[in-house]
Amino acid sequence: MEKTVRAEMEKLSVEQLKAVKEQTDLEVNLLQDSLNNIRTATTRLELASSALHDLSLRPQGKKMLVPLTASLYVPGTLQDPDQVLVDVGTGYFIEKNMPQAKDYCDRKISLLKSNFEQLVEVASKKKSISDEAGLVLQAKLKQLAPAAQ
Amino acid sequence: MGSSSALRELQRELETKTNDHSKIQKDISKNHQVRKKYTIQLGENELVLKELDLLSDDANVFKLIGPVLVKQDLAEARANVRKRIEYITAELKRLDATLQDMEEKQNSKKEAIFKIQQRIQSLQAGKAKA
Numbered sequence: 357m358e359k360t361v362r363a364e365m366e367k368l369s370v371e372q373l374k375a376v377k378e379q380t381d382l383e384v385n386l387l388q389d390s391l392n393n394i395r396t397a398t399t400r401l402e403l404a405s406s407a408l409h410d411l412s413l414r415p416q417g418k419k420m421l422v423p424l425t426a427s428l429y430v431p432g433t434l435q436d437p438d439q440v441l442v443d444v445g446t447g448y449f450i451e452k453n454m455p456q457a458k459d460y461c462d463r464k465i466s467l468l469k470s471n472f473e474q475l476v477e478v479a480s481k482k483k484s485i486s487d488e489a490g491l492v493l494q495a496k497l498k499q500l501a502p503a504a505q
Numbered sequence: 506m507g508s509s510s511a512l513r514e515l516q517r518e519l520e521t522k523t524n525d526h527s528k529i530q531k532d533i534s535k536n537h538q539v540r541k542k543y544t545i546q547l548g549e550n551e552l553v554l555k556e557l558d559l560l561s562d563d564a565n566v567f568k569l570i571g572p573v574l575v576k577q578d579l580a581e582a583r584a585n586v587r588k589r590i591e592y593i594t595a596e597l598k599r600l601d602a603t604l605q606d607m608e609e610k611q612n613s614k615k616e617a618i619f620k621i622q623q624r625i626q627s628l629q630a631g632k633a634k635a
Contacts, residue, residue: 441567441574444552444553444556444557445549445550445552445553446546446549446550446553446586446589447568447569447570448553448556448557448566448567448568448569448577448582448586449566449567449568449569449574450556450557450560450564450565450566450567451564451565451566451567452564460556
């Protein structure tokens with residue numbers, strides 16, 4: 357497989373190779389961005405999951421400080437530690453109890469992880485193609501350089 | 506001189522054709538952007554629908570409208586999300602059709618430009634000989 361890609365690339369002209377390299381570089385960057393997005397989303401869900409765990413340890417009626425802004429806190433009591441609202445996206449919120457909410461987080465995390473693994477595979481393939489194109493391009497340019505002199 | 510005025514004519518034609526071509530290219534990239542937005546929304550809506558379908562019928566569902574959470578009927582919420590998915594898929598299909606149309610136009614424009622360039626070249630070559 358690797359060999360055939362290389363052989364195909366040897367046939368291309370310098371301009372075509374440049375275009376191929378640019379195109380694949382663009383795609384690699386795009387995939388890298390997607391991977392970063394998935395990573396941040398996963399950390400956010402993991403944070404939510406640990407916050408849920410934290411919440412489940414508190415007894416009902418527990419006194420606490422609720423952040424209204426980053427620097428303004430008001431005192432409050434924990435009314436019901438078992439019922440939570442989950443933002444599922446597009447403006448919908450679903451009331452869940454603790455195990456359901458944890459299950460939701462775990463499901464989302466595993467979904468993201470499987471997506472991440474698939475993307476990593478695609479990205480590394482693209483990256484190797486782009487590297488290959490770069491190598492062939494450089495070799496061609498080197499060949500052309502003495503001929504021009 | 507006949508040939509130079511013909512040349513000017515061709516060059517003017519080439520210019521308008523290239524303008525058209527770049528305009529189509531801009532439209533295509535705009536189409537790509539809109540499509541990307543819709544694809545993201547479609548994915549999000551599908552995830553939401555999956556969650557809603559997993560719920561038991563007595564679950565409480567709320568919708569964020571501006572700054573307030575409004576309680577919603579679960580069946581209604583499901584129907585809403587389904588309708589939205591339908592709408593977005595239809596919209597994506599429509600965008601696909603227009604994109605194909607535009608790509609065809611772009612290719613024909615490219616060909617036309619190429620032909621004019623060839624004619625200009627042959628005219629110039631003829632003039633150089635003369």
